[in-house]
Each structure stands twice: as C-alpha cells, then as structure tokens.
Amino acid sequence: LINGIGIHLMGHSHPEVMAASISGALTDILVQGNLQPNEEYLKLNKKLVDIASRKSRLRHAWLxxxxxxxxxxxxxxxxxxxxxxxxxxxxxxxxxxxxxxxxxxxxxxxxxxxxxxxxxxxxxxxxxxxxxxxxxxxxxxxxxxxxxxxxxxxxxxxxxxxxxxxxxxxxxxxxxxxxxxxxxxxxxxxxxxxxxxxxxxxxxxxxxxxxxxxxx
Missing domain, CATH: 3.40.640.10 (Type I PLP-dependent aspartate aminotransferase-like (Major domain))
Incomplete structure (x- = not known):
C-alpha cells in the first residue's frame, strides 16, 4: 500500500522515523488528533511555529x-x-x-x-x-x-x-x-x-x- 506521494519527505522506512514510531506506539496513543493530543503533538506544533515564524508572521499551527x-x-x-x-x-x-x-x-x-x-x-x-x-x-x-x-x-x-x-x-x-x-x-x-x-x-x-x- 502507498499513499501521499507528494508529501513523502523521509524516504522508505527511515530508521529514525521507524524507531520514533515504535517508541510512540509502545508508550502512548498511536493516533494523535485534536481530541486527544499529547506532549509530542504540542512539541511538534511549537517546533513548526518556531521555524515558520523566523521569516514570516505565522504564529499558529494545527496538524x-x-x-x-x-x-x-x-x-x-x-x-x-x-x-x-x-x-x-x-x-x-x-x-x-x-x-x-x-x-x-x-x-x-x-x-x-x-x-x-x-x-x-x-x-x-x-x-x-x-x-x-x-x-x-x-x-x-x-x-x-x-x-x-x-x-x-x-x-x-x-x-x-x-x-x-x-x-x-x-x-x-x-x-x-x-x-x-x-x-x-x-x-x-x-x-x-x-x-x-x-x-x-x-x-x-x-x-x-x-x-x-x-x-x-
């Protein structure tokens, strides 16, 4: 199965991505959405805002x-x-x-x-x-x-x-x-x-x- 051809950034089975996925699945909820975000969800949003706001007026993120x-x-x-x-x-x-x-x-x-x-x-x-x-x-x-x-x-x-x-x-x-x-x-x-x-x-x-x- 394959999807999201236009948004693949990390290649196939990147070891760091796989390790993070397994760790997340074993220690927390696998799917994170707007109803049940956890600490990693918040950290990622903050990181994206930090990056985006360096050269723009963007101050908010939503996954x-x-x-x-x-x-x-x-x-x-x-x-x-x-x-x-x-x-x-x-x-x-x-x-x-x-x-x-x-x-x-x-x-x-x-x-x-x-x-x-x-x-x-x-x-x-x-x-x-x-x-x-x-x-x-x-x-x-x-x-x-x-x-x-x-x-x-x-x-x-x-x-x-x-x-x-x-x-x-x-x-x-x-x-x-x-x-x-x-x-x-x-x-x-x-x-x-x-x-x-x-x-x-x-x-x-x-x-x-x-x-x-x-x-x-």
Missing part, C-alpha cells in the same frame, strides 16, 4: 492528516476572516487536492469528473519564463477579477513552485505585485506548501523566495 484537509481548513479560515466573500483566485495548472472543494481549485479535469461546477474559482496564469510579459498579464487579469468581483474574493491560493502542474517555478518579482493587490483589497494570501515544504533548500519555499512577510 492534519492530508494536504487536502490542510487546504480545506485554510479555506475555512479565509472565508471566516473575509465573510461574506467566498470566491478564490487560483493559478492555471494548480493542484490543491481531491476533496470536493479542492478539486474545484485544482486545474485538472480528470479530478472533476461527475462533479458540479461551483463557479467560485477565478484563474490567472502562472509565471511563464518564455513570455517577457508574463508578470504583466497575470497582474492585469488579477485586477480584472477584483474589479468584477468586488468584495467577493476571500483568498488567493498559490503554490510557490508548482508540482503537479509541471514543476513550474517563478521569481519573487512575479508574486510581489499580486500580493500587493491582495493587501489593497483585503484578500487573504494562502500559501499551499504541501509539496514544497522541505524541498527547496529551506523549510518553506516562502523562505527561499523571501515572501514570508506576506503570508497569511
């Missing part, structure tokens, strides 16, 4: 069982923060997960077969290194979406580097004008780092790109 569930909760928070706004701006070729709402954000028809369209996702193109006007085009379309959906956009979700969409990367200069538009229009900036975490030379790709000050 979940999948990338889709992490993104679902990010969407909940964005909509609660900016209620009654409900729409999301996302990238072409984005991948956010396969739950009903994350499949809507994911730009792949294969994950939407038989599902209704909710018409809550607005798209802009990801950075194209072969197009000298790539940044201008994305910014212009972002502005157009904002103008046509006044006070109804709760969040902008982005992958700092796209994985499922084709291993696409963008420079810092691509993201900055988009983030400034988010700030001007009170749109939450939602970084999806399910696949980029610990894979870009830093713990978070927003550190690699020096974008931490913008992340909500």
């Amino acid at each position: 979940t069982t999948s990338g889709s569930m992490a993104n679902e909760n990010a969407l909940k928070m964005a909509r609660q923060k900016n209620s009654p706004a409900r729409k999301i701006i996302a990238m072409n070729a984005a991948f956010a997960g396969r739950t009903t709402m994350m499949a809507e954000i994911t730009d792949n028809p294969a994950f939407k077969q038989g599902l209704p369209e909710y018409h809550e996702v607005l798209r802009i193109p990801f950075y194209d290194k072969n197009d000298p006007h790539s940044i201008e085009k994305s910014v212009a379309l972002f502005k157009e979406h904002v103008d046509k959906n006044k006070n109804d956009i709760c969040a902008f979700i982005f992958e700092p580097m796209q994985g499922e969409g084709g291993y696409n990367v963008a420079p810092r200069e691509y993201f900055l004008p988009l983030f400034e538009l988010c700030r001007e229009n009170k749109i939450a900036i939602w970084a999806d780092e399910v696949q980029t975490f610990c894979r870009t030379g830093e713990f978070f790709a927003f550190e690699t790109l020096d974008l931490g000050d913008y992340i909500d």
Whole structure:
C-alpha cells in the first residue's frame, strides 16, 4: 500500500522515523488528533511555529492528516476572516487536492469528473519564463477579477513552485505585485506548501523566495 506521494519527505522506512514510531506506539496513543493530543503533538506544533515564524508572521499551527484537509481548513479560515466573500483566485495548472472543494481549485479535469461546477474559482496564469510579459498579464487579469468581483474574493491560493502542474517555478518579482493587490483589497494570501515544504533548500519555499512577510 502507498499513499501521499507528494508529501513523502523521509524516504522508505527511515530508521529514525521507524524507531520514533515504535517508541510512540509502545508508550502512548498511536493516533494523535485534536481530541486527544499529547506532549509530542504540542512539541511538534511549537517546533513548526518556531521555524515558520523566523521569516514570516505565522504564529499558529494545527496538524492534519492530508494536504487536502490542510487546504480545506485554510479555506475555512479565509472565508471566516473575509465573510461574506467566498470566491478564490487560483493559478492555471494548480493542484490543491481531491476533496470536493479542492478539486474545484485544482486545474485538472480528470479530478472533476461527475462533479458540479461551483463557479467560485477565478484563474490567472502562472509565471511563464518564455513570455517577457508574463508578470504583466497575470497582474492585469488579477485586477480584472477584483474589479468584477468586488468584495467577493476571500483568498488567493498559490503554490510557490508548482508540482503537479509541471514543476513550474517563478521569481519573487512575479508574486510581489499580486500580493500587493491582495493587501489593497483585503484578500487573504494562502500559501499551499504541501509539496514544497522541505524541498527547496529551506523549510518553506516562502523562505527561499523571501515572501514570508506576506503570508497569511
């Protein structure tokens, strides 16, 4: 059995991971969730916050069982923060997960077969290194979406580097004008780092790109 291909970080049967798993299973509850967290759960959250807060404004952590569930909760928070706004701006070729709402954000028809369209996702193109006007085009379309959906956009979700969409990367200069538009229009900036975490030379790709000050 195999799952979570996009989030495997430690390889197959890493000895330190196996030893920690066995020790945990013998000394405490095997599954830790929000109803029965123990000391290790708290220690891990504190460590993640320590790491994330070094170069960002992030001060809270919550553990979940999948990338889709992490993104679902990010969407909940964005909509609660900016209620009654409900729409999301996302990238072409984005991948956010396969739950009903994350499949809507994911730009792949294969994950939407038989599902209704909710018409809550607005798209802009990801950075194209072969197009000298790539940044201008994305910014212009972002502005157009904002103008046509006044006070109804709760969040902008982005992958700092796209994985499922084709291993696409963008420079810092691509993201900055988009983030400034988010700030001007009170749109939450939602970084999806399910696949980029610990894979870009830093713990978070927003550190690699020096974008931490913008992340909500």
